[in-house]
Amino acid sequence: MNRRHLAVLAVVIAVPLFTIGLISPVPDYGPQLETSVYHQPDGNLNEETPTVAYRNLSTDAQQLFDKANNNGPNSAAVPIDDAPTSWATLVSETAETNERYVRKNGKIYGVYLTWDVPAPSFGTVMLRLGPLLGAIGLGTLAGFLILEDSS
Amino acid sequence: MSILLVAKKDFQDAIRSLTLVAVVGIFTAFLAFYTYYEFTMTPLTTTTAFDLYQSTANAVVVIGTLLGYKSIAGERESGSLKFLLGAPHTRRDVVLGKFLGRVAVVVVTVVIGFVVVSPHYVMLAASPSVTAYVGLIGRLLVPGVVFVAVALALSAASRSTTVAMWGAIVLAIVFAFAWDMVRNVIESFMLPPDAGIPNWFRLITRFNPKYFYLDAQTLELGNAAPFYLEPWFGGVIVAGWLLIPLGLAYLLFERSDLA
Numbered sequence: 001m002n003r004r005h006l007a008v009l010a011v012v013i014a015v016p017l018f019t020i021g022l023i024s025p026v027p028d029y030g031p032q033l034e035t036s037v038y039h040q041p042d043g044n045l046n047e048e049t050p051t052v053a054y055r056n057l058s059t060d061a062q063q064l065f066d067k068a069n070n071n072g073p074n075s076a077a078v079p080i081d082d083a084p085t086s087w088a089t090l091v092s093e094t095a096e097t098n099e100r101y102v103r104k105n106g107k108i109y110g111v112y113l114t115w116d117v118p119a120p121s122f123g124t125v126m127l128r129l130g131p132l133l134g135a136i137g138l139g140t141l142a143g144f145l146i147l148e149d150s151s
Numbered sequence: 152m153s154i155l156l157v158a159k160k161d162f163q164d165a166i167r168s169l170t171l172v173a174v175v176g177i178f179t180a181f182l183a184f185y186t187y188y189e190f191t192m193t194p195l196t197t198t199t200a201f202d203l204y205q206s207t208a209n210a211v212v213v214i215g216t217l218l219g220y221k222s223i224a225g226e227r228e229s230g231s232l233k234f235l236l237g238a239p240h241t242r243r244d245v246v247l248g249k250f251l252g253r254v255a256v257v258v259v260t261v262v263i264g265f266v267v268v269s270p271h272y273v274m275l276a277a278s279p280s281v282t283a284y285v286g287l288i289g290r291l292l293v294p295g296v297v298f299v300a301v302a303l304a305l306s307a308a309s310r311s312t313t314v315a316m317w318g319a320i321v322l323a324i325v326f327a328f329a330w331d332m333v334r335n336v337i338e339s340f341m342l343p344p345d346a347g348i349p350n351w352f353r354l355i356t357r358f359n360p361k362y363f364y365l366d367a368q369t370l371e372l373g374n375a376a377p378f379y380l381e382p383w384f385g386g387v388i389v390a391g392w393l394l395i396p397l398g399l400a401y402l403l404f405e406r407s408d409l410a
Contacts, residue, residue, distance in 0.1 A: 022270055022274055026275060119192075120191070125187075129187050133180055133184065136180045137176065139176070140175070144169055147166060
């Protein structure tokens with residue numbers, strides 16, 4: 001197989017790779033509301049600190065609270081558009097954190113709300129960028145091979 | 152005509168030495184990565200084609216400088232300059248021909264990079280604009296061409312490629328990176344916080360060929376802006392950046408000994 005054949009082979013592989021890179025989905029990096037729930041031991045809170053009864057939370061907020069509380073890392077994240085309105089409006093791009101206290105079954109829990117934009121995982125990035133960079137590399141290799149062959 | 156012959160030979164040399172393919176490949180890969188980064192990893196602001204300018208301009212400055220520094224010093228060091236001047240070319244032809252040949256490499260690199268990445272841009276941008284994209288390419292070519300001229304002047308002034316290379320590296324660092332850092336330090340610590348940015352500071356910013364386009368219109372200053380912030384003055388700055396280095400390159404090369 002001479003250099004010109006190798007160059008054609010590189011281009012033949014590069015074209016579908018480039019197409020795969022282009023049509024790979026672009027992940028949604030929209031902002032999220034990250035909710036962390038921690039049990040507050042008695043005496044840690046000032047008596048004047050306002051607390052909200054669990055039963056007074058909206059259904060969405062109750063579900064998010066339970067999800068975070070039952071999760072291993074004590075936190076759960078939902079897209080900001082799907083988050084309970086009463087909590088989602090407490091945080092923003094400029095005011096990233098807020099804190100609330102919820103009373104449930106006689107215990108007080110601290111609920112830390114964080115406005116966050118998740119960083120894409122390496123795998124997600126490479127799903128699109130990997131084929132593109134691979135295609136560009138193969139195109140460059142094809143150029144090298146053709147020029148070397150002609151000189 | 153002689154100028155074009157030298158330019159053509161220089162461009163063909165770049166193709167034969169595989170410099171062009173390597174530079175195009177590296178630039179295109181960088182542009183693909185950077186386009187992806189700008190359009191998907193900074194989701195909080197609406198990204199436009201022009202947001203690709205800052206870092207891409209730095210890359211183009213580096214490319215222009217690296218392509219230019221060896222143009223004359225390299226040929227002098229290898230001895231091929233004597234052969235080139237043995238043909239019926241004057242030294243002026245060599246300087247201008249080399250300049251045009253290297254500029255052609257920069258133009259081809261930038262254009263191929265942007266053409267290859269264009270489908271990627273169309274898929275990622277919320278509202279892709281052909282005009283903005285083409286305008287960005289045109290704007291990026293200016294610092295690239297200017298830094299070819301500056302590096303060529305260094306190349307004409309140096310007897311060895313090592314000296315020319317270090318000069319080019321220092322220049323690229325100063326104009327691509329250090330200028331912005333110094334500007335930010337002055338803006339943050341030396342200018343009064345509530346007084347607004349003075350026009351002289353905008354002029355200093357504009358003296359960097361990367362920012363030649365920053366005029367009263369771009370900065371939304373209205374009609375009260377001084378003449379040096381009007382759009383035509385950007386042309387004066389670019390012309391100065393081209394004519395002074397090329398003139399110096401010619402004068403230094405004309406007077407230098409080939410040995």
